[in-house]
Structure formats: C-alpha cells, structure tokens
Amino acid sequence: MHIFALGLNHHTAPLAIRERLAFPAGSLQAALADLIQRGLVGEAALLSTCNRTELYCTTRDPQATADWLADYRQIPLREISPYLYTHPDRNAIRHMFRVACGLDSMVLGEAQILGQLKDSVRTAEQAGALGSVLHKLLQKSFSVAKEVRSSTAIGANIVSMAAAAVHLASRIFEQMSDTKVLFVGAGEMIHLCAHHFTGVSPAQMTIANRSLHRAQELAVEVGGKAVALETLGEILPQFDIVVSCTASPLPLIGHGMAERALKARRWRPMVMVDLAVPRDIEPEVAKLSDIFLYTVDDLSQIVSAGKDSRLAAVDEAEGIIQTQVDAFLHWLHTRDLVPTIRQLRDHAETLRLAELERARRLLAKGEDPQRVLEHLSQALTNKLLHGPTHYLNQAEDQDLAHAQEVVRQMFLSDSRNLSGRSQSNPAKPTRHS
Template sequence: MQLFALGLNHHSAPVTLREQVAFQPDGLSEALSRLVRERPVREAAILSTCNRTELYCATETPEAVADWLADFHRVALSQISPHLFTLQHDAAVRHMFRVASGLDSMVLGEPQILGQMKQAARLAEEAGTLGTLLHKLFQRTFSVAKEVRSTTAIGANIVSMAAAAVRLSERIFSTIEEQRVLFVGAGEMVELCAAHFAGCRPRQLTIANRTPARAEALAARFAGDALTLDALPDVLGRYDVVVSCTASPLPIIGLGMVERALKQRRHRPMVMVDLAVPRDIEAEIAKLDDVFLYTVDDLAQVVEAGVESRQQAVVQAEAIITDQVSHFLHWVEARDAVPAIRALRSRADAVRQAELERAMARLARGEDPQAVLEALSQGITNKLMHGPTQFLNRADGEQVGEAAEFVRRLFNLDRS
C-alpha cells in the first residue's frame, strides 16, 4: 500500500469550491467508514477546515479516493479535478509535516492547524481507519510540529498585516481571550484578520458588512455573529478591538460615533485598526485619549521588522522537516523488511532447535559432553552458513564481486 495525500486547499481552489467539499465534524466518522468500505483503501484520515479538505490514505488507487470525494459531496469529479492535488509517499509526508508546522497556512505559523490535525487523527482512530502506517505518520507529524515551534521563531514572527493587527492589539490588551472583536467589512483582508484573531479565541467575534449574507457566511466560519453597517453607531461601544477594511471612498467611522462609544464604555481603552485605503476611520479619532488607532503604515512597520526573522525561521523549519521526512521514510522501509527479518529469525531458531534436540539425544546416550557441544556448535554454524556460502559459489563473472561485497556488508566482515 502506498501513502497518499490528496484534496483541495486555499492554494488550489477558491472558497466557493472548498465549501462544497467540506465535511461536517459530526459526520466525519461515518464518512471515513464509508470510504474504506466503498473504495480499496486500507487506512484513511480526513482534515477538513475552512482553508482545506485533505484526505490522507494508504491505498494503491488514489483516483478511487478522488472519485469517492466527488461522489460523497455530490459534486462532479470534472468540477474538482482541476483543483485537486495528489501527493505520493515522501511528498505526502512532507506536506503533512508542513501543514502541521504552519508553513502551509494562509497565516504563516498559525497554531490552530495543529489542533485540527490532532482532531483528524482522533476521529480516524475512533472510526477504526487509522492503521499502523497513518498512526505512526501522525505521531511523527505532531513531533515535527513541536520541534519546529520550539526551536524556530515561526510562530512568533509578524508576517502579515493580519498578524501585525493582533500584535498591536496585544500591546494594549495582554490577551485577546477576554476581548470582543469587531470586523468592519468582509473582504479578503478582513478574512485574514478574522482567521488570526479567531486563533486567539476572543470572547466575541462579529462581522459587520453592507451585505448581510456575506457577513453571515464569514461569521459562521469563525463561530461569530453578524450585523449590518447601519447598526454600527449603536453597538460600537461593546467592542474592545475594531478592525476595518472596506472599499468605501469616505470614512464610515466618524469622530462623533467613537466619542459616544467611549462614553458607553466609561472610557475603557479601545484599539482601532484601519486597513483601508482610503481610510475607513477618521484621522481625528487618534487624538482621543482612550483610543489607540493604527493605520496601514503602522502595521507595515511591524511587518517589516519581522521579515528577516521570518525568512530565517522558514529556512530552519524546512531543514527540520527535510531531516524528519528522511527519518520517517527510513522507518517505512525498515517496516517493509519486517517479514524477511521474522522469516530469518524463524529459520535460525529452527536450526538451533534441531541441533539442540540432536545434542540432548546424544547426551542421553552417555556420549562425551565436550564432543556433543563441539558437534552442536559446528552443526549450527554449518547450517547457518550454508545459504550465504551457496550464494557466493553460484555467482558468476561480474556478480562475484557484487556478491562478495554484499556478504561482507551483511555480516560486517573485515575486508582483509
């Protein structure tokens, strides 16, 4: 059986397609059971998040898995095939290591994906589809991710505007967990920011947008709630962090609106991040004592400071992963040799047992123990050496040198 990783993610497919092949958490166990029951798949696990649906399988026919994925979600295979990636053996192992380490995430180094991979392994184990190969691979994957995060700065670097928004907010609030976060807009930048803030598990996450349907769809991905822009003046004071990025040509959050919000908050501090160009938040708001307003330029400075350390961290992480891929493949190859090792030991034990019985019979007849022991050792040696000796004697021409070298390596012989 070969190891494969296949599926769709934010690199290969748009969100409209990713939504169609996403799995509901409470239906994953049944899906896994159906996969191994309906297709020639020995082991399987499914990772399904807002950014990816990936299947990790031990099978000889990955095309059957792709066909099952389309069939399960009632989507034409021709619709997903152009966006489907299939990785085999070492490429599949490397991919899983990179995903768990946060190197393949929309937000580089984000920690949430590791927990999602652990959940995928648990569900596969509960469904009975996690065999020896995938179990070992997942355990090694978690170990690699831990090493990457503990020995590099991959998770600490500010590598995007979204990451910088979180970092600047943490300068005012030591933790995001107790804060309420409001996102104004529902475009790509807000989506990135929401992903980053959601990883910090805020007390509340809300999306406000001109189009309610878009706000609700984005909020649902992060277990948040949605509202329209018309509601902003009434609810702004409830939020500790406000991140805005719309295409409005004029500011949508004005000085008067924020002053009223601060009164409602009894002048508790508020962080406001304006990612829009032109700006969404009036510049005069920065003069208010209890507001910490950051613009795109402020975030750019934070990002620039992290570029060099990010590059170094990625290089270090990739080196760790390359090394660990080799170690895992060595384990797989050694595992393939297990039947031969067992057969070899069984053969040696049979020889030992036969010679031992012969020696015991001779001792029972009263023969000299010294002579019996000598015969026992010679008998075992002769029978164990019979195979390698025949192998060397049967070699012809150029094969003689190769056979001799093989036997030297097999028995660790001195060339002299």
C-alpha cells in the same frame, strides 16, 4: 502498499473548485468507512478545510482513490483532475509534515491547521480507518510540528491584519479581558478580527452594521451582540477598542463624534483601528491625545516585518522536516524487515535445538563429551553455512561478484576486524623445540 497524499488546496485550485470537493462537517467518518469498505485503501484519513481537501492513505492504486474522491463528492473527475496532486511515499511524508507545520498554509506558519489535522485523526480512528503505519505517520507529523514551532521563528511573529489589530490594542490595555470592543462592519476582515479578539477574551464584543441580520450572524459566532449602525454615535463612548472596516465612501467616525465620546468617557483612552480604504475614521481623530488611531498602513508594517521573519525561518524548518522524513522512512524500512529477521532467527533456532537434542542423546549413551561438542559445533557450522554456500554456487557468472560481496558483508565483516586487530597487535611467536 505505498503511502500517498492526494487532493487539492489553495495553491492549486480556486475557491469555486475547493468548495465543491470539500466535505461537509460531520460527513468524514461515513466517507472513510465507505472508502475502507470498498477495499481501495489499507488505511486512510481525510483532511477537509476551507483551503484544502486531502486524502492520506496506503494503497496500491492512487488513481482509484482519486476516482473515489470525485465520485463520492459527485463531481466529474475531469473537472477537478487539473487541480489534483498525488504525492507518493517520501514526497507524501514530506507534504504531510509541511502541512502540520503550517508551511503549506495560506498564512505561513499558522497553527490552526494542526488542530484541524488532529481532528481528522480522531475521525479516522472512529471510522476504524487507521492502521499502524498511518497512525505512526500522523503522530510523527504532530511531533515534527512541535519541534519546528519550538526551535524556529515560524510561528512567532504577526502575519495578518487581524492579529496585528489585537497586538496594537494589547499594547495600550494590559488587561484585555476588561475591555469592550466594537466592530464596525460585518465583512470578511471584520470576521477575521472578531475571531482573533475572541482569543484574548474581552469583556464585551459588539458588531454594528447597516444590515442588522449580518451583524447578528457574526455576533452569534463570537458570542457578542449586534446593533444597528445608526446608533454608532450614541454607543461609541461605551467602548475601549473600535475596529472599523466598511465600504462607506465617507468617514463614519469624525473628529467631533470621537471628541464627544472621549468627553463622555471622561478622557479614558480609546484604541481605534481603521482597516477601510477609503478610511472610516477621519485622520484628524489622531490629533486627540487620548485616542490611539491606527490605519491599514500601520498594520501593514507590522505584518510585513512578521512575514519577513517567518520566511527567514522556512529554511531551518525545511531542514528539520527533511531529517524527520529520513527518520520515518528508516522506521518504515526497518518495520518491513521484521518478518524476514524473525524468520531467519526462527530457522537458526530450529537448527540449534535439533543439534542440541542430538548432542543430548549422544551424551546419554555415554559418548565422549569432547567428541560430542566437536560434532555439535561442526554440525551447526555446516547447517548455518549451507544457505550462503548454496547461494554462491548457484550464482551465474555475471552475478558472482555481487554474490561474493553480499556474503563477505554478511559473514566476514567481523573476521576482517579481528584480522586487522591481530595485525596491529601481533601475538608473541611460539618457540618450537
């Protein structure tokens, strides 16, 4: 069987296609059980995120697994086939390592995908879908990701607006766990920012939005609370950090509102991050000495520098991955040789034991030990050389040169070394009378 990685991702398919092929949470184990039961694969694991759905498997028929993927999600194959990719063997291993390292992610070097990949491994184990090859490969992908992250700068810099917002706030407030954060809006950018801020565990997170229902949905996700946008002026003094991103055509926080908030806070500093275009916060607010106002342009500079740094680390990461792909393939090939090596050793051991038993019988009859040893060594030599000698005799003219080279490599490499040493260190000639 061969190793395959097949599926689609944000590079090859639009969201409308990705969401149709995505597996609902909790459905992966049943899907893998169905795939194994049908006998289409030897081993399998499924990874399904917002940006990719991929099947990693060992199989002789990758087309059948693609058919199963479409059929199981009840999508005509012709509708997704233009977006599907199939990577065999070396390319599959390389692809899996790149995914684990975040090199194939929408945000270069992001670490979230590694956790998602580990979840997929646990699910595959629970479904009884992992065997020795795929288990070894997935575990190897984790160690490769660890090596890449520890020895390169692929994940060391800020590459998203949300992460930049957290970074700027943490420069002003050393103890982020003591801060109160207000998010104005409930769109995609605010969702990203709110989830990033959960990583620093602020004391309180509040979402203010025109649609209270949408604010409540996000508040549940991040463990915060929701308020109506109309209360913004009243509640603003309570917060140390304000992150705003709405579609309002006019500013929501003006110089006067910000100044009143500062007075109510007794001039304790505030960080305001305005990610909206047009702006939600009047530029004049930056003139207040105790307010640190950052705009989308400020964050873009940080993100741009981080992306440049990560891009510079890609070549180094790819070099590590290439080395580890070669190492895994070597393990795989060595593993394939084990049955043959074991068979060869068993054959040699059978010959040895047979000749040893014959020698013991001769010794028991009182035969000369020297003659018994001579016979033992000659018999073993003849039997061990029978295979390669027969191989040479049976070789056709066009294959004879290759057969001779194979036998030389197998049986004469040590004698060449010995002859070389004897020539460089010639023995002292014996004098004859």
